[in-house]
Amino acid sequence: MKKYQTIIIGSGFGGQCAAINLLKRGMSDFVILERRDFVGGTWCQNSYPGAAVDVQSPLYSISHEPYAWSQMFADQKELEVYTNHVIDKYKLREKTKTNCNVTKVEWDNEQHHWAVETEKGETFYGQFLINASGPLSTPVIPDFKGKDTFKGKSFHTNDWDHGYDYKGKKVAVIGSGASAAQVIPAIAGDVAELHIFQRTPHWVLPRPDYKFSPIQQKMIGNKYIHKAVRTAVYWQLETRLIGFKYSKLALGLIAQREAEKFIKKQIKDPKLRAAVTPDYTIGCKRIIISNTLYPAMCQDNVTLHTKDSSVASIDKTGINTSKGEHIDLDLIIYSTGYDATDGPISYPIIGKKKQALGDKWSDFPRAYLGTTIPDFPNFFMVIGPNTAIGHTSAIFIIESQMNYIMKAIEATLDQGRKAIEVTEKAEDKYTTMIHKEMDKTVWKTGGCDSWYKNKSGHIIAMYPGFSFTYHLKTNNFKPKDHHFYS
Secondary structure, three states: OEEEEEEEEOOOHHHHHHHHHHHHOOOOOEEEEOOOOOOOOHHHHOOOOOOEOOOOOOOOOOOOOOOOOOEOOOEHHHHHHHHHHHHHHOOOHHHEEOOOOEEEEEEEOOOOEEEEEEOOOOEEEEEEEEEOOOOOOOEOOOOOOOHHHOOOEEEEHHHOOOOOOOOOOEEEEEOOOHHHHHHHHHHOOOOOEEEEEOOOOOOEEOOOOOEOOHHHHHHHOOHHHHHHHHHHHHHHHHOHHHHHHHOHHHHHHHHHHHHHHHHHHHOOOHHHHHHHOOOOOOOOOOOEEOOOHHHHHOOOOEEEEOHHHOEEEEOOOEEEEOOOOEEEOOEEEEOOOEOOOOOOOOOOEEOOOOOEHHHHOOOOOOOEOOOEOOOOOOEEEOOOOOOEOOOOOHHHHHHHHHHHHHHHHHHHHHOOOOEEEEOHHHHHHHHHHHHHHHOOOHHHHOOOOOOOEOOOOOEOOEOOOOHHHHHHHHHOOOHHHEEEEO
């Protein structure tokens, strides 16, 4: 029997932070299960051309792990190096089992542990279970009519085929979100034709990037300077929430006007300007940070297809549009997002009442502090419902969650108990508060449909407040909100 005190699912930043926190507390009896054949998560998997982070690197990093970043907004390759640096520093490869795709987890009421089954037929047992598979890890490709008949090459940005040479080819990018906005400028100059299929436009703001000199890199890598820069960037970004929630007038007068001026500055064609200008309040959907997207769209070999020329069907040679046009293609790139709200966990989780988490979440996903759920003892989610953050670093939220998770585990062990479970009352009170606060935000009132919202109409992805308030909540462990039992 492969039994551990803690099982961590996923080896990205969430899994790494969980493992590091356990090690620092002397709780080294854990295993990390990774479904891929390599460790590292998002920034090792998402290697499409142009991939980069849209939060400043000194903040988009683990707080106690400074790094000599080469630029303010790190690209995928540098983030992959950083990720592997952290993994190697803490010897997490030795604690990770790759090619372990989890197919089911179930709580055992008698043994007070989780049974984790994998695709290879192995079963791992753990008292505590930390899901760090990530909400943006299950790519979605819409079921376009005839898509399987296409004889050319096709793949999702999450599974980029580096063995395929797209240069000189006729290419379509379906989608216009964050990944598409990075791919399009990266490949536009190398392809014969590029067709962009945009369902709804995104607001775009300039990317204030900056390349550090060798001396500056060394300084950024110093833990004291790193902390100072990180703190300054954090508080600068934290002010964005004022617009997202408390002053949509300021959001319109400042950010939206800047975005409108940016369109006029970078695009001369009035028709293209109109096509890329959203009809909703800035911030309602994810804001794209890019200096190169609009210039790429202006290239002669690039065609933007909007709602009136959407994908009607796909056949063996290309795409048929809703206008009745046929576009011959060699490659279709799906930049169509992830199942981040209705199916944030890709495998079934069976709780103490033999109920599947998916059934418990039939209305909408919900969790206490976005982390733990009634009837699912000793189970913790990293970046669960309402923990995504629109104005600052996701890693700050992950590290905040670790405060709660570690305190919950320690409280259980200190009391000599085998399990901890949040009460229904505490979870309901927290979730009610979250959605009451959400009603004040641009994500709810901005007039758009986004991946932040699930089929029920609830905003499931975002946290409706300042990130420091979430940090305070996770740091204030409340025993009375929980059941402990042996």
